[in-house]
Amino acid sequence: MSQTEKFEFTPDRLALYKEYLTRYDDIDSALLPTLHLAQEQNGWLSDSVVAYISELMGLPSIRIKEVISFYDMLYDQPVGRNIVHVCTNITCSMFGGREIYSGLLKHFETGYLTPTRDGRISIQKMECLGACEQAPCMRVNNDYVGNIDLQSAISKLEELP
Amino acid sequence: MDYKDVANYKNYALLSYHHIPGVHNIEVFERAGGYETMKKCFEMDPEAIKEEVKQSGLRGRGGAGFATGVKWGFFTKDRNAKKYLLCNADESEPGTFKDRFLVEKNPHILIEGMIISAWALGTQKGYIYIRGEFYHQAMVLERALKEAYAKGYLGKNIMGKGFDFDLYVHRGAGAYICGEETALISSLEGQKGQPKLKPPFPAIKGYRGLPTMVNNVESLAAVPWIMRHGAAAYKQWGTEKSPGTKLFSISGDVNKPGVIEVPLSTTLKEIIEIHCGGMRNGNKLKAVIPGGSSSPVLNADDSYAVKMDYEDVAAKGSMLGSGAIIIIDETRNMGDILKYTLEFYHHESCGQCTPCREGTGWLEAIFKRKETGKSSKSDIVLLDKTAASMRGQTICALADAAAMPTQGMIKVFREELEQYVTAAPKK
Numbered sequence: 001m002s003q004t005e006k007f008e009f010t011p012d013r014l015a016l017y018k019e020y021l022t023r024y025d026d027i028d029s030a031l032l033p034t035l036h037l038a039q040e041q042n043g044w045l046s047d048s049v050v051a052y053i054s055e056l057m058g059l060p061s062i063r064i065k066e067v068i069s070f071y072d073m074l075y076d077q078p079v080g081r082n083i084v085h086v087c088t089n090i091t092c093s094m095f096g097g098r099e100i101y102s103g104l105l106k107h108f109e110t111g112y113l114t115p116t117r118d119g120r121i122s123i124q125k126m127e128c129l130g131a132c133e134q135a136p137c138m139r140v141n142n143d144y145v146g147n148i149d150l151q152s153a154i155s156k157l158e159e160l161p
Numbered sequence: 162m163d164y165k166d167v168a169n170y171k172n173y174a175l176l177s178y179h180h181i182p183g184v185h186n187i188e189v190f191e192r193a194g195g196y197e198t199m200k201k202c203f204e205m206d207p208e209a210i211k212e213e214v215k216q217s218g219l220r221g222r223g224g225a226g227f228a229t230g231v232k233w234g235f236f237t238k239d240r241n242a243k244k245y246l247l248c249n250a251d252e253s254e255p256g257t258f259k260d261r262f263l264v265e266k267n268p269h270i271l272i273e274g275m276i277i278s279a280w281a282l283g284t285q286k287g288y289i290y291i292r293g294e295f296y297h298q299a300m301v302l303e304r305a306l307k308e309a310y311a312k313g314y315l316g317k318n319i320m321g322k323g324f325d326f327d328l329y330v331h332r333g334a335g336a337y338i339c340g341e342e343t344a345l346i347s348s349l350e351g352q353k354g355q356p357k358l359k360p361p362f363p364a365i366k367g368y369r370g371l372p373t374m375v376n377n378v379e380s381l382a383a384v385p386w387i388m389r390h391g392a393a394a395y396k397q398w399g400t401e402k403s404p405g406t407k408l409f410s411i412s413g414d415v416n417k418p419g420v421i422e423v424p425l426s427t428t429l430k431e432i433i434e435i436h437c438g439g440m441r442n443g444n445k446l447k448a449v450i451p452g453g454s455s456s457p458v459l460n461a462d463d464s465y466a467v468k469m470d471y472e473d474v475a476a477k478g479s480m481l482g483s484g485a486i487i488i489i490d491e492t493r494n495m496g497d498i499l500k501y502t503l504e505f506y507h508h509e510s511c512g513q514c515t516p517c518r519e520g521t522g523w524l525e526a527i528f529k530r531k532e533t534g535k536s537s538k539s540d541i542v543l544l545d546k547t548a549a550s551m552r553g554q555t556i557c558a559l560a561d562a563a564a565m566p567t568q569g570m571i572k573v574f575r576e577e578l579e580q581y582v583t584a585a586p587k588k
Contacts, residue, residue: 025286026369028351028352029349029351030351031351032331032332032333032348032349032351033331033332036332067351067352067353070353070354070511071293071333071336071354072334073293073294073334073335074334074335088501089454089501090255090487090501090502090505091255091256091413091487093497093501094413094414094489126294127253127255127337127508128253128255128257128337130252130253130257130258130261130292131258132256132412133411133419135412135418142296143297144297
């Protein structure tokens with residue numbers, strides 16, 4: 001979705017947002033779950049998403065953008081339909097995590113988080129994913145894939161829609 | 162690890178249910194004795210529960226090792242005052258994956274622990290702050306919470322005691338620093354996850370400026386066992402100062418990496434050789450990072466001699482931390498390990514305090530100078546001095562967490578690091 005296209009929650013997501021509000025004692029605390037929800041729908045948090053949330057929650061846009069910029073899993077730029085996190089921390093790097101990360105970028109002719117030309121995949125180097133027993137590991141959307149090598153990682157990503 | 166392995170730990174406090182298939186379902190969990198302790202605790206005076214946890218000597222399992230019962234003692238006893246219980250499930254210290262392993266199979270042990278703790282502390286609301294990457298684990302917890310609500314263990318007037326406690330899952334979004342308890346609070350408040358100056362401690366002034374107790378997953382999950390069997394029984398394990406059992410996350414060059422539960426003070430040698438099936442490819446042990454990436458490295462001799470309790474690991478110049486053990490064999494270059502560590506801390510500094518924001522960047526830049534062809538042996542001296550100047554200068558411990566393993570690595574492997582920085586860069 002482009003930067004300027006108007007955004008609003010689908011009715012089921014709006015209902016979920018309203019349910020989130022009941023969980024917290026103030027509106028600010030609902031911001032992170034709301035951003036997750038919006039990103040789930042739109043893929044990334046464009047200016048029009050921020051404008052919508054700002055209006056919906058009564059929070060200044062700059063305050064929302066500041067939060068988005070802080071977290072690695074919130075995107076202020078367009079990303080691929082599938083997000084791949086490759087762990088490059090200590091144990092994963094001991095078992096080739098970094099070579100897998102650079103190998104994937106090369107194979108898919110892309111850079112950090114830049115969507116592939118077909119818009120299918122964004123690859124992101126990540127902090128320790130907390131699955132060191134399966135090193136090297138990656139996350140494909142919300143699923144962990146452990147004990148990978150470059151070839152198995154490429155095969156896995158080639159299957160993505 | 163498969164269930165066969167997990168069954169080895171069924172007589173301990175935390176993995177006692179892990180061998181039971183389907184134990185994430187409340188019915189299965191209850192058939193195995195789950196939530197019985199919670200019901201018993203509702204017949205007890207809350208102060209007596211706090212006292213029992215204090216007597217058990219349980220120490221915070223997130224990394225700092227501060228006594229949970231003592232921390233609870235700082236909390237207001239006014240049951241009507243609005244206050245919160247937060248579970249820190251932001252597990253992000255490189256090498257750590259124990260909390261994930263605990264809750265993905267057995268979410269109810271944590272929920273039972275949190276309900277008992279909430280009753281003891283008089284908190285009306287709680288959140289499980291779980292790192293954003295653990296999406297499926299968050300869903301497992303959400304589902305388990307629904308089951309607990311349906312049974313009347315959460316919500317209004319629990320067990321007819323006139324006690325209300327609501328509990329929710331709150332997902333992070335990818336930031337190591339949110340595992341620091343005041344940063345976690347900032348993040349929950351919908352802000353950037355930046356730590357806050359202490360004091361005031363969260364127990365006095367925390368989430369939304371109200372009294373807030375923040376405990377690690379593993380600490381809260383130990384509470385049901387302690388309340389069921391008593392503090393004295395818990396102290397059958399470990400040492401006087403480090404009682405009980407502990408989860409360890411073991412990764413790196415061993416045959417069977419994974420999560421184990423053993424009494425504190427178990428030797429690292431036993432952990433490597435018995436629990437983890439020995440060294441990978443029969444290689445020789447070179448070094449061990451015993452408590453996550455921020456703990457100073459141990460050489461092979463110290464690793465084989467150390468007992469995994471708070472005091473003995475400290476006596477060897479490191480720390481038990483979160484119990485994340487990274488095993489490093491003779492084929493590894495310690496320069497690479499330090500490089501991975503320094504890049505990580507530079508990326509994860511929240512940027513609030515100058516010594517950390519600049520210092521973590523300098524550490525990385527100094528150590529990687531060889532990439533610009535301008536390195537020399539004396540860079541290691543500069544690295545050591547820079548690390549030393551960062552310690553104790555910042556709001557939270559991230560600067561120290563970067564400086565400690567740097568200085569530790571220099572102490573143990575100086576010569577290898579000198580060779581590393583002066584060697585021609587890899588093409």
